[in-house]
Amino acid sequence: MSFMKTLMEGNEGGLDTSKMTPMQKIAMRFVVIGLLYYGLAALEGMIMRMYEIKPLPFIDETHFFSIMTVHPMVGIFGSSYMIVFGAFLFLTPYLLNKPIYSLKLANLSWISIAAGTLIMWTAGFLFSYAPLYTLYWPLPADTEQFKAIGGIVYIVGVVGIMVGTFAYTYNIFKTIVYTPKGWEKQPSMALMKSALGITGLTNFFKRKKEEHLVPLPIAAISRGTIDVGLNAVVISTAGVLILIYIVGNGLFGMDLKDTWVDALLYKNIFWWGLDLVADGLVLVFVAGTWYLLAMLISGKELFMQNIARAALFLEMVVSWTVWSHHLMSDQGQSNFLKVFSGEMVTAFELITQGLAVYITLVTLYRAKPLKMTNELKFLLGGILGFMLAVPAGIIQADLGMNRVLHNTQWIIGNHVHVAILVGLTMTLYSAIYVLFPILTNGTKLYSQKLANWHFWLHLVGGIGMGAFMGMAGIDGMLRRTIYYNGEYNTYMILAGICGMMMFVAFLILLYNIVMSVGVKGLLGIYQPSTIDTHECLVEEKKEEA
Numbered sequence: 082m083s084f085m086k087t088l089m090e091g092n093e094g095g096l097d098t099s100k101m102t103p104m105q106k107i108a109m110r111f112v113v114i115g116l117l118y119y120g121l122a123a124l125e126g127m128i129m130r131m132y133e134i135k136p137l138p139f140i141d142e143t144h145f146f147s148i149m150t151v152h153p154m155v156g157i158f159g160s161s162y163m164i165v166f167g168a169f170l171f172l173t174p175y176l177l178n179k180p181i182y183s184l185k186l187a188n189l190s191w192i193s194i195a196a197g198t199l200i201m202w203t204a205g206f207l208f209s210y211a212p213l214y215t216l217y218w219p220l221p222a223d224t225e226q227f228k229a230i231g232g233i234v235y236i237v238g239v240v241g242i243m244v245g246t247f248a249y250t251y252n253i254f255k256t257i258v259y260t261p262k263g264w265e266k267q268p269s270m271a272l273m274k275s276a277l278g279i280t281g282l283t284n285f286f287k288r289k290k291e292e293h294l295v296p297l298p299i300a301a302i303s304r305g306t307i308d309v310g311l312n313a314v315v316i317s318t319a320g321v322l323i324l325i326y327i328v329g330n331g332l333f334g335m336d337l338k339d340t341w342v343d344a345l346l347y348k349n350i351f352w353w354g355l356d357l358v359a360d361g362l363v364l365v366f367v368a369g370t371w372y373l374l375a376m377l378i379s380g381k382e383l384f385m386q387n388i389a390r391a392a393l394f395l396e397m398v399v400s401w402t403v404w405s406h407h408l409m410s411d412q413g414q415s416n417f418l419k420v421f422s423g424e425m426v427t428a429f430e431l432i433t434q435g436l437a438v439y440i441t442l443v444t445l446y447r448a449k450p451l452k453m454t455n456e457l458k459f460l461l462g463g464i465l466g467f468m469l470a471v472p473a474g475i476i477q478a479d480l481g482m483n484r485v486l487h488n489t490q491w492i493i494g495n496h497v498h499v500a501i502l503v504g505l506t507m508t509l510y511s512a513i514y515v516l517f518p519i520l521t522n523g524t525k526l527y528s529q530k531l532a533n534w535h536f537w538l539h540l541v542g543g544i545g546m547g548a549f550m551g552m553a554g555i556d557g558m559l560r561r562t563i564y565y566n567g568e569y570n571t572y573m574i575l576a577g578i579c580g581m582m583m584f585v586a587f588l589i590l591l592y593n594i595v596m597s598v599g600v601k602g603l604l605g606i607y608q609p610s611t612i613d614t615h616e617c618l619v620e621e622k623k624e625e626a
Contacts (some may be wrong), residue, residue: 087599088596095524096599096601104174104617107416108170108516111164111170112163119506147205158197169306171617174256174615196249197243200237210228221511228326275300276304277303297383328567342415355404365503369438370585371508379451381444398412409478409483409484428475430474458515470497470504470547473499474496488560502583519593521597531593534589540585545582546580558572
């Protein structure tokens with residue numbers, strides 16, 4: 082088959098979208114757009130890596146900081162949220178063996194988040210809205226540095242993202258508890274208790290244990306989704322507050338930042354909301370995904386299932402109470418919160434995430450020998466990423482080390498980038514490789530050699546970039562700072578090379594997927610399904626009947 086024929090029609094016939102259910106198409110829509118936004122975030126990351134080696138002539142300092150502002154937002158909401166939400170909206174009804182509650186809400190989610198991310202991105206690209214270094218206080222509403230229109234466009238984009246997020250959250254929980262038409266009445270309250278971990282908690286105090294009504298992965302999805310919803314409330318509230326400040330200052334000349342909201346209170350709420358993502362839904366979702374992948378890859382029941390459920394519940398509670406490790410160097414912050422929340426509770430993440438690593442690895446070990454498939458390789462890479470990133474975060478969650486490390490490249494390199502780009506992203510890639518044949522009705526991957534290149538370039542590049550950025554941080558390189566005299570060029574050049582490895586890895590993955598499904602298949606994903614069903618799959622149902 083010629084190159085052009087494979088490109089247009091896919092590998093060995095490619096993807097026949099006429100046989101895809103609406104849920105398969107919706108999940109693929111999320112994933113494809115999520116990968117494209119990942120590519121945009123990766124490109125922006127490379128621009129910043131190059132700029133920190135030597136400022137680029139076609140980008141001024143203002144635009145650099147606007148890239149720095151939208152880069153993490155595109156990566157988190159446009160990419161990670163899209164891939165995770167698409168996978169979980171498919172897996173929740175799939176694992177529960179019941180129809181999804183609402184196809185319309187599922188479509189609303191991907192459209193709102195995709196559009197909101199694009200609108201938010203334009204605030205930086207068109208209006209150079211770049212308040213990242215003042216994101217927590219004063220509020221990013223400084224109309225002397227930034228045009229009010231930039232802030233307004235930014236908040237409109239955030240609203241779109243939050244609408245999609247709320248739609249996802251409602252759809253997930255409603256799918257768990259509702260009774261489909263024609264079914265026997267579902268025990269809604271018992272299902273919700275099981276999903277949230279209340280059943281598992283009360284079982285510790287009962288002689289007669291209650292049965293878990295939802296599978297373990299659904300429990301993880303539910304608990305992470307709680308943090309998704311809480312975070313959406315915090316971000317929405319902050320967005321409204323920022324809008325009030327922008328309108329008040331820009332239109333009426335009233336500067337409210339020192340009079341209307343207490344700065345310390347705002348910072349605590351802001352970091353609480355941020356850690357609902359970073360230390361909550363990410364770690365809960367990742368642990369749950371590891372458990373599901375381990376069971377799918379090994380074909381075995383999860384090792385220590387009850388302990389795993391308890392650890393997921395503990396991680397959710399911990400995520401509500403760890404935010405103060407971001408405020409250890411703030412003189413106004415309570416010493417009690419610094420020690421209890423910042424140090425003691427944060428240390429629990431070593432236990433909860435350590436348990437997740439142990440349970441997953443033992444489950445895989447008990448099924449040996451296992452073939453080193455794409456999903457297994459990327460799962461192990463994701464585990465390695467968190468084994469490196471979580472201790473790096475715990476190190477800076479110390480009153481002494483925090484003053485030295487928290488505002489340097491250490492935290493954004495060793496901790497954040499390794500956690501997101503190696504730990505989370507490689508876990509998501511593992512899930513994509515598992516779900517690819519399920520979502521595409523068995524479409525064959527174009528090239529295994531390309532998948533191998535994707536794995537090694539991403540793993541080495543992700544760990545390397547985080548490590549070299551961290552080394553620069555130890556030597557004093559601050560975050561949100563441009564060094565024009567090449568003080569940290571050795572580290573930045575090495576970090577840039579590793580970043581380029583990850584960018585090439587993404588291009589390889591994108592090429593492999595396009596050649597597998599074909600351009601026609603990609604376009605067909607965004608056309609309405611001809612199959613009128615809320616089920617995830619139809620062929621399995623026919624076989625069971």
